[in-house]
Amino acid sequence: MMLFDGSSMRLIDSPILQRMRRVRQLGFSFLTYPSAEHSRFPHSIGMAHVVSRFVDAIDRKRSPSEMQDGLDGYKTFADLSPLTREEMIHAAIMHDVGHLPFSHALESAIIASKERFEFGGCSYQDFKDLAEYKLKAEISLSEALSLAVVLSPRFGSYYSNYVRSQPDEDAQFRLACLIAGQRVSDKCGNIQDIISSSSVDADKIDYVNRDAEACGIPIGVDVSRVFLGSSMIGLQDWKAKELGYGGGDRMVFALNASGWDTYDEIIRARSVLYQRVYLHAVTRTSEAIVARALKLNSQYSLETGTGADARYKDAVFLWSHTDESFLTGLSGVENKEISQLALSIMRRTLPKKACALGAVILERQIPIGSILPRLFGPKSGSDSEATLDKTVSSPFQDLFTRGGDDLIDSVDFENQIRSEVESISAKIREVEAGRGNKNKKERSLIPEGEPPQVFFIAIAALDQKLIEAPVFQHGELLTADNFTNVRGVSDAGDFFRQIGFIMAASEWREVVCLATRSVVFRRSEQFSRASISIKGDSEFSLTKSPQEFSVYPLSIVNLDAVTRRTSINVKRLNRINDTLIAGGYYDHVPLLAPKFDSEEAASAAEKYGKFNGEGGWTIDNETTTAFLNQFPPKLREDMVKLLAEGTFLDRNEVLTKVRIAIDNLKSRVAGRSYLVPLSASSGGETWSVAMKEFASDDKLSAEASLSSALRSCGPDDQIIFVDDNAASGTQSCAQLYSYCVANKDEWPEEYRKENALFGLLSEEEIKQFKTVPIGIAVAVGHQTAHERLEATCSDLGISHFSGIEYAEQIGEKVHIPTELKEFLLSVGKQLFALDRYQTKFDDLSSEKRAKCQEYGLGYSGFCGLTILASNVPTSTLTPIWMPGIVNGRPWQPLAIRWGRLRNLTLA
Incomplete structure (x- = not known):
């Protein structure tokens, strides 16, 4: 039983609260968990009930107890006047009124393409900027819409004249502050954290148990113990400043330490719900489908004759809907593409995982930990490799993570993938046609019909760092961060995997996977280069001052990691890749082709394995394979044979x-x-x-x-x-x-x-x-x-x-096939141009180009292939020993000539 007074009942019975009965708390999670049909309405009144129990705890009479210096006894809610206990409960009731249909699903769609939507006639940025300017703080879209309701003149009149027993013009603004998590009292700087935004607050206490029970997740949190002993503690001036509160603060709301095992339970339970419910693939897929429908509708509404409905680009119009009326309305839009997307949700005909996206499944082009183990690998004794990984992955993470300002436009991204699917399909059909119909029963690798719709599920964003709740124990005021046994996990984002997905029809998944990798790679070629500073090592002739390395953040999605996370058909994927290799699809992007793996490559690595060059440069199987992977697949075998003809001379030889x-x-x-x-x-x-x-x-x-x-x-x-x-x-x-x-x-x-x-x-x-x-x-x-x-x-x-x-x-044993020689020359002259003239080959005069041509296959065109114990002669083929940039991408040599490590670009 939950008891509410007449003023709270007037809010609960108002149309804006009753609308919440038809807005699901968990968005599209009901498509996975059929019983997850509960709405925002029971959560809102349940949360208000939790707040009422916190307020009761504050006003409970207590015997005076000994407290540490600076603490000034127990306080009651009367000490917070003019803020009242009723306003706290009203704020809890109203805190979610701004939620759009399907809760966070539509909010995420709008934020991901802000420029496509408007808010009652103004832009998203103007709408949100105004709210944040007034509050001097960042807020979510749903909070901004809640504030738009609460601060409206119509609600102000209703609240002041009908809900409250006594009119108070400022009460409306105190509600807004509580909902937005902003200071509402000069005496207590954290009372608003009871509502939301704290590591333990009424919002989480209610939804953790409610969501877990609705989804059948075996989580038990004994919330009763949370309220025992929770209180408001008085502060002296110097203590308030020591704790980081404002100069006028004279009290702080603190949770009771006796219930802290329950707080740990809430934190752990929340992380489980993120993994199993909130970020479930079906839920996120449905969100992506609706997001595409809304964005297409917004885009098409600018064009005549497209059958779009311009009303659905206005967030205020969307807010006026319930879940069902929104889907029904969108499915009735004349534009077939948009209506079919809405119908796919209503019928639960959803696409499947085709590709995974995440910083944890990116691979580096240059295995620098193996090449320079004393500077980057485990032997370095530093976090230099982790620094490199973060530098490489950060732009990717920003581009594909939900909620970021740099988030890629999903419709544009999805259309690019679909276009690449068409290119891959054309290439495969071309190769299949060239092979002839030797087996008429053999089906094409490309499904019949048009390329499928693809859907982008952004990487789940980590929660914002939450305010740590004060904890009162044995007369001492502590913080949750120091007190909890679940250190560092108050942000549930630490627990879930940061993976996004591309979804598509089942029969197209393998093609869509390869298309996605190509589009992501090309996108990353536009990233700005960065640099990292690595401590020098005099043993390898690096100065003791930090060594600067340029970093090119290429995004190469690891195909093995993708197949583990999507369960696409590996055999079919390999057949498609073999066909694309035969058709030359990977000739211009060899880094995306299947990795070269042969006994000959291992033999080459063993032949040159005693090399120990500048910086401690090492040649092993991994570094040799990475070198060969830069070659078009059709040239890799020839390059391995060429390496076998080369000469390695150790010191004795x-x-x-x-x-x-x-x-x-x-x-x-x-x-x-x-x-x-x-x-x-x-x-x-x-x-x-x-x-x-x-x-x-x-x-x-x-x-x-x-x-x-x-x-x-x-x-x-x-x-x-x-x-x-x-x-x-x-x-x-x-x-x-x-x-x-x-x-x-x-x-x-x-x-x-x-x-x-x-x-x-x-x-x-x-x-x-x-x-x-x-x-x-x-x-x-x-x-x-x-x-x-x-x-x-x-x-x-x-x-x-x-x-x-x-x-x-030099060079008398080396014989280079014509096509391989042309490729090596193309690489070598670009490397030489950058090394000698610090510019691109194409930007040089004809005289300088001729010099690059002469030196592209070893200085003076010797075409040698001799590698010494710690150095490489300039007569050796230039791509073997010179780092640089080739076709806009870093080039990793097999070995390195002394003095050239400074030109190595990491990727």
């Missing part, structure tokens, strides 16, 4: 080959040979290994610099520069210029951008250097380097250059 070259040069002079590193990076590493190897050789000495070698060098001696490779000779020539010419403007232009070079010699050393016999010993090399160095020596006046010696010629 480099040393073996360098030794052959050194021995050949050593035999040309009678005196000693002095080993000097050719370059500061790979040359220094090769020199240090060679120094140890030849320590016992009487005719060899190792010198750390050219200067020290020149000081020791006699007339019969020679200097041998050592490095792991020399192909184009660009860096080697630049090093010679660095020794001899101080002004870089006097260098040939192509050498000026080389870095990591040893510095200028003294005038005396330059003079000596130009007369001493010099040779270069490398593990792998090319005649081009010899010719270029010979010309450079001539230009610089170096008279005794004896040439380059190498044990293996």
Whole structure:
């Protein structure tokens, strides 16, 4: 039994409250739970009953008790004058009068496409801005509509002259504050939280038990214990400020600690209801169908002859309806598409899950945790990978999460998917026609008829952080956040999975799934790039200052995760994918094609698996597969075979080959040979290994610099520069210029951008250097380097250059199929353009394009494929070792050349 006085009964019997009998509390949940037919009406009066019990608890006589400093005894409702207990109950009765038909379902539809709707002649933004300007706080659409009712002159007259025993012009505004969760008393800053917006309030106490019972969810919450001992506690001035209340606050409403296990039950129960009821797929699907019908009606109502009904674009007109009158009216709209959508709800003919959307099922293009495990993976000991995931997923989350300001327009999104379904269908039919009718009984992979309607269910938004209720225990005032055993779960959103869905007719689901992935991916290509800062690691030649990485938030929906969440037919999906691959559908978006998985790929990963490059760059099966997934599917097998033809030289193999070259040069002079590193990076590493190897050789000495070698060098001696490779000779020539010419403007232009070079010699050393016999010993090399160095020596006046010696010629084992070569060149020239000229290839002059063309397959077009233990020669195919942007997307190389990690864009 619930007891109400005459004033409350006048509100309950009013038309605006009686309308609530025909607005379901749980929207479309009755389509899943047939007994969930209860309306907003019993919830409203049930909540008012809960408020009355809270008010009774406040006014219950208590014996004085000892309280902590700053607390000033128990207070009663009379201390809140002019606010009365009746107004608290009236606010509870009225708090939901602004709900549209099917409660939150229509509200979500309107908020998702605000510009399509109006509110009694003004725009959504004007309507809501006005309410929020007056309140100085954000409120929901249903709260704004409730306030529009409560603050209307007609209701004000009714309430003041008929409901209340004594007229009070300000009472109307106190009701509005209570409903909106705003301050209503200068003495008590939280009394309004009894109504709603607190972690434990009358709203939740009523609907948790009511909804659970209606749906048959086995949840039991003993609400009686909530009221025991709940009270209003007096505050002294300094205590009010310490607790964060206003300077005028002199009391606070606090729940009793003895019932806190019940509060925990409410919090847990709410999370269960979110998972099982409020966010059930059938409920959300029905919401999406109605949302599309309303948005289409709003769109078509601007066009003549479409059969739409313009009245349904006005939220005030929608508010005047009940659930049934709304559906009946919408099903009677002349436009067939709109009416059929309404009828599908009435008949419960609903689409099925075709694709899932969620940040938790996005995959990264670049498995950076495996590539740089010391910076991003588990070995990093930091949250850098989690930071990257959040940076990648945040724009996606904003675009597809319900209630956000950046939420995608659902009709536009659904139409894009439908258009992509048509493109996929055409491609499949084209491939099937090309194969001929070898089996007339074999059905097409594309169902007959028009492409289906698709429906977008946005990712469920997390609840806003709720105000933590004060708790009174043994004379001490605590907060719920510190007191509860369910820490951090007062926001029930922490419990449910953040997944949205695309729904479609069952026979079209696999095609719709692939179409959705394509549309989502293309959408993400418009996202702005971001950056993250990762702590450097000197062990891998990163500075100790933070390393900046550019991040491209591409949205690649993981197909395996989708199939687990939608139960679409995997065999049929694979057949469709095979057909699309044959038709070249994925050639321009290879990242969306099925992942490459073969024993050959694993073999390639094993071959180059000892590579340890800049930043600790690692090559394993995952990183190799990610590299290959960037290639059109038809070229992946050829690329694997090409990698098998390549050469990987670990330190021992480099040393073996360098030794052959050194021995050949050593035999040309009678005196000693002095080993000097050719370059500061790979040359220094090769020199240090060679120094140890030849320590016992009487005719060899190792010198750390050219200067020290020149000081020791006699007339019969020679200097041998050592490095792991020399192909184009660009860096080697630049090093010679660095020794001899101080002004870089006097260098040939192509050498000026080389870095990591040893510095200028003294005038005396330059003079000596130009007369001493010099040779270069490398593990792998090319005649081009010899010719270029010979010309450079001539230009610089170096008279005794004896040439380059190498044990293996770069590129002689590599044979590239024509189509693969064209693709590699396309990638390589884009990478080189960005690296050399900091712009797109298409924006370059014809002269610079020619240079990119020349260097696109390895510098000077060597087409080499040699990877060393910690570096990659520039003669190796450029896409193998250079990161950058290709066709507007990040390119992940297989290995990385020193100095290029700064160009890596994560995605």
